[in-house]
Every structure is written in structure tokens, then in C-alpha cells.
Amino acid sequence: MSLVIRPCHDGGLTALRALARDPSLAREFEPLQTDAGFDDLMGDPHLPRELRWIAWLDGTPAGFCFCFLAPTHVGSFAMARLGVVEPFRRRGVATALLAATCAAIEPIRERHGLRELSVSAWEANPAAEAFATRHGFRHARDFWRMERPRGPVGTPVWPAGVSLRIFDGSEPALLDFNDAYNRAFAEHYHFMRTTPEETRAVVVQSHFRADGVALAYRDAACVGFCRNARFGEAGEVAVIGTVPEARAIGLGRALLRWGVAWLQDDDASPIYLMVDGENEGALRLYRSEGFQVARTRHHWSRPVTGT
Ligand SMILES: CC(C)(COP(=O)(O)OP(=O)(O)OC[C@H]1O[C@@H](n2cnc3c(N)ncnc32)[C@H](O)[C@@H]1OP(=O)(O)O)[C@@H](O)C(=O)NCCC(=O)NCCS
Known part of the structure; x- marks a missing residue:
């Protein structure tokens, strides 16, 4: 098995878009399901281009990570968004993407006063919860999507x-x-x-x-x-x-x-x-x-x- 994590430059956005629209990821990445939503999110001023990756498993795109970097009260926090398409799960793909993210934020940590790395997922998502726990994340907060008829x-x-x-x-x-x-x-x-x-x-x-x-x-x-x-x-x-x-x-x-x-x-x-x-x-x-x-x-x- 060959697992390679490559930076996702603008040329790689087509692959990222296709991955995010895989049925196994569409619910988690709802804003990426329309072209306008995808372009807006990728153009978000808090999403540096150098914090985007695609994971290739045996030559096939298998997953991605993009990571927001946001200045907050004191310093800043990072929010990594990870997705691995269903057939490629439990093979260490997300773990490798997370490692690439951590390696990339380390050299900019002091400059940005970076204190915290977050991940998030919609309930119910036992895989995300287990993945977060396995990597030392603790539950921090819940956000609600509220709707009005x-x-x-x-x-x-x-x-x-x-x-x-x-x-x-x-x-x-x-x-x-x-x-x-x-x-x-x-x-x-x-x-x-x-x-x-x-x-x-x-x-x-x-x-x-x-x-x-x-x-x-x-x-x-x-x-x-x-x-x-x-x-x-x-x-x-x-x-x-x-x-x-x-x-x-x-x-x-x-x-x-x-x-x-x-x-x-x-x-x-x-x-x-x-x-x-x-x-x-x-x-x-x-x-x-x-x-x-x-x-x-x-x-x-x-x-x-x-x-
Ligand atoms: C969560 C997700 C990113 C994990 O991707 P992955 O490539 O399968 O994760 P890894 O193979 O690197 O798993 C690392 C560890 O996390 C835990 N884990 C991951 N998925 C799990 C599952 N379904 N059940 C139990 N533990 C799980 C295990 O401890 C695993 O190590 P192990 O396989 O040696 O036991 C993937 O399921 C996914 O894309 N889900 C939909 C999108 C999503 O929820 N994104 C938010 C991520 S926080």
C-alpha cells in the first residue's frame, strides 16, 4: 500500500471537490456541494492555501484535509476539516493527513500565537468521535443548527x-x-x-x-x-x-x-x-x-x- 500526502494547490481543487461530493462525505461537507459554496469556502480569508492536502492511496485520491487558521481573543486557533471516502477508511489516511497538518502548523505556531487545534463533525458520527479521541482531542463544545419552518x-x-x-x-x-x-x-x-x-x-x-x-x-x-x-x-x-x-x-x-x-x-x-x-x-x-x-x-x- 502506498499512502502519499500531497499539498492541494489550486490545480488539485477538482480532486478535492470530487472527494467532498462522494456520498460518504456529502453530509459532513454540505457547503462544498454547490460550486459557489465550494469556491467561497476555498476562498475563505482564514483558509490558507498551504494548509490544504490530498491523500493518495495507491495512486487514487482517498481523502483530504483543509485547515482554517483564525485569529481569536489571544493568539489564534486552527480548525482542521478531514474527510476520507468510505472505501479507504481505517487505513491510516486521516491520521497521515492530521500529521501533515501538525507538521505544517508547527513552524508558524509562534508567529500566529497558535494555541489550539480543533476538529468537528455532525452528530452522530462514531468514526469521527473515535478518531478524535484516538488522537488526544477532548470534547470542547457543541454547536446547534437551528431551523425555522x-x-x-x-x-x-x-x-x-x-x-x-x-x-x-x-x-x-x-x-x-x-x-x-x-x-x-x-x-x-x-x-x-x-x-x-x-x-x-x-x-x-x-x-x-x-x-x-x-x-x-x-x-x-x-x-x-x-x-x-x-x-x-x-x-x-x-x-x-x-x-x-x-x-x-x-x-x-x-x-x-x-x-x-x-x-x-x-x-x-x-x-x-x-x-x-x-x-x-x-x-x-x-x-x-x-x-x-x-x-x-x-x-x-x-x-x-x-x-
Ligand atoms: C473520521 C475519519 C476522517 C477517519 O478517517 P480514517 O482514515 O478512517 O482514520 P484512520 O484510519 O487514520 O483512523 C485512526 C484511528 O481513529 C479511530 N477510528 C477511526 N475510524 C473509526 C471507526 N469507524 N470506529 C472506531 N474507531 C475509529 C481508530 O482508533 C483508528 O485507529 P485503528 O484503525 O488503528 O484502530 C473518516 O471516518 C471520515 O472521513 N468520516 C467522515 C468525515 C468526518 O467525519 N470528518 C470529521 C473528522 S474529525
């Missing part, structure tokens, strides 16, 4: 002094959005800090819809936002947040209603969002607006300490 949605009630502006693509609006996002999520688990340049890269992606972004202003300050995204038939309330000084005034609920109404008007189905299973406030809000947990995503984590 189409139906009547409440009218947004904007708190006093708050007005809504639809994202106009201008530089000041982009900077407001980037800044409000960083402030709103600063305390969150696996917060991904973004620079204006990274936000600029997102607004040119296929799933991005400028008219699907609402920015809430109080006086001259952007204090909240809701960004919707379309992935094929489905529609996601992709990012929603309010800055600390604009919480508990009903702004989150108003933004959520705006987002759901926008997606319904755009004929999205289903409408969903992802939420940290320990974010009690957000969970209460989403449940009260008709969202229910549809799937659970487990995250496992292991410290990156250097060799």
Missing part, C-alpha cells in the same frame, strides 16, 4: 433612536460592519477576529448579498448587524450581533425578524442559523422566534504546544 414572522420593532441601513458596499459601511462584528463577538468561544481586508474578501463571495445585510445605527454608531447568505435553496442568518452597549433593548430580536423576513421574501428554504450550544441568551431568542434544533455539531480540541 416558513411561516408568519413578527414585525421588527426597532428600539428608540435606532435606525436601519442596508449595506451599500461603501468603505465606511464596511468598516462599521467589521468593527461592530468584532465588538459583538469578542467574548465568544472561537471568536474569529476579522480585519477590514478580510471583510472585503467576504463581500465579493458568491453567497454574499449586499441587500441581505442590515446595519443598525444609534446616533452615528453602528450597534448591530444581520447578514443573510444564500446557499442553493437554503438560506442562513449567517452573522447576527449587537455591540455590548446596545443589548437587552430588543435590537437582536428586531434584526432577527428582519433577517428571517428577508430570507422568506427571497424564497429560501429551509431557513437556518448556527449557534453555540452554550450561548443561552441567543438560544432563548432563537427559540422564541420559532427556531428549533435540527442538528448538533461536536467540536473537539487539543492544545498546540509545540514539539
Whole structure:
């Protein structure tokens, strides 16, 4: 048996796309099932090209890994996404891909203040769980995909002094959005800090819809936002947040209603969002607006300490 791990440069993306669409991996890699979703994910500013690999088993593509590197509160964390097609499992392919990932992040560990490596999978996935445990990862967090059936949605009630502006693509609006996002999520688990340049890269992606972004202003300050995204038939309330000084005034609920109404008007189905299973406030809000947990995503984590 010959097992070779090769970097996946742009020329290798066709092989990666084909692997990700194998029926044995399609559920785990849902965003890669459409060409637009695939291109967006591969173009994600937090996914360095040098952290992508394809595993070849006896000359046939058998699996892949791509690894996000995201600056967070202090330093950064890495999130490896591994997939091995069914016939090639239990032959050490994912183990070799993980080893390639670890070898590649070691030389950049200090520069990025890298502290943690994560893997994740949808429940139920005994293979992923066993693989994570075998490699020293511990369960760290669950995220929920919540869905809302189409139906009547409440009218947004904007708190006093708050007005809504639809994202106009201008530089000041982009900077407001980037800044409000960083402030709103600063305390969150696996917060991904973004620079204006990274936000600029997102607004040119296929799933991005400028008219699907609402920015809430109080006086001259952007204090909240809701960004919707379309992935094929489905529609996601992709990012929603309010800055600390604009919480508990009903702004989150108003933004959520705006987002759901926008997606319904755009004929999205289903409408969903992802939420940290320990974010009690957000969970209460989403449940009260008709969202229910549809799937659970487990995250496992292991410290990156250097060799
Ligand atoms: C999880 C996955 C990546 C493992 O790939 P793989 O190439 O089969 O993994 P390896 O052969 O390197 O397995 C290494 C160890 O993990 C554990 N393991 C992997 N799959 C397992 C399974 N189905 N049952 C029990 N243990 C398992 C074992 O300890 C194994 O060592 P062993 O075969 O010597 O007992 C693969 O099943 C997969 O692609 N699943 C769908 C995508 C996915 O879940 N991705 C998230 C990964 S965290």
C-alpha cells in the first residue's frame, strides 16, 4: 500500500471537490456541494492555501484535509476539516493527513500565537468521535443548527433612536460592519477576529448579498448587524450581533425578524442559523422566534504546544 500526502494547490481543487461530493462525505461537507459554496469556502480569508492536502492511496485520491487558521481573543486557533471516502477508511489516511497538518502548523505556531487545534463533525458520527479521541482531542463544545419552518414572522420593532441601513458596499459601511462584528463577538468561544481586508474578501463571495445585510445605527454608531447568505435553496442568518452597549433593548430580536423576513421574501428554504450550544441568551431568542434544533455539531480540541 502506498499512502502519499500531497499539498492541494489550486490545480488539485477538482480532486478535492470530487472527494467532498462522494456520498460518504456529502453530509459532513454540505457547503462544498454547490460550486459557489465550494469556491467561497476555498476562498475563505482564514483558509490558507498551504494548509490544504490530498491523500493518495495507491495512486487514487482517498481523502483530504483543509485547515482554517483564525485569529481569536489571544493568539489564534486552527480548525482542521478531514474527510476520507468510505472505501479507504481505517487505513491510516486521516491520521497521515492530521500529521501533515501538525507538521505544517508547527513552524508558524509562534508567529500566529497558535494555541489550539480543533476538529468537528455532525452528530452522530462514531468514526469521527473515535478518531478524535484516538488522537488526544477532548470534547470542547457543541454547536446547534437551528431551523425555522416558513411561516408568519413578527414585525421588527426597532428600539428608540435606532435606525436601519442596508449595506451599500461603501468603505465606511464596511468598516462599521467589521468593527461592530468584532465588538459583538469578542467574548465568544472561537471568536474569529476579522480585519477590514478580510471583510472585503467576504463581500465579493458568491453567497454574499449586499441587500441581505442590515446595519443598525444609534446616533452615528453602528450597534448591530444581520447578514443573510444564500446557499442553493437554503438560506442562513449567517452573522447576527449587537455591540455590548446596545443589548437587552430588543435590537437582536428586531434584526432577527428582519433577517428571517428577508430570507422568506427571497424564497429560501429551509431557513437556518448556527449557534453555540452554550450561548443561552441567543438560544432563548432563537427559540422564541420559532427556531428549533435540527442538528448538533461536536467540536473537539487539543492544545498546540509545540514539539
Ligand atoms: C473520521 C475519519 C476522517 C477517519 O478517517 P480514517 O482514515 O478512517 O482514520 P484512520 O484510519 O487514520 O483512523 C485512526 C484511528 O481513529 C479511530 N477510528 C477511526 N475510524 C473509526 C471507526 N469507524 N470506529 C472506531 N474507531 C475509529 C481508530 O482508533 C483508528 O485507529 P485503528 O484503525 O488503528 O484502530 C473518516 O471516518 C471520515 O472521513 N468520516 C467522515 C468525515 C468526518 O467525519 N470528518 C470529521 C473528522 S474529525
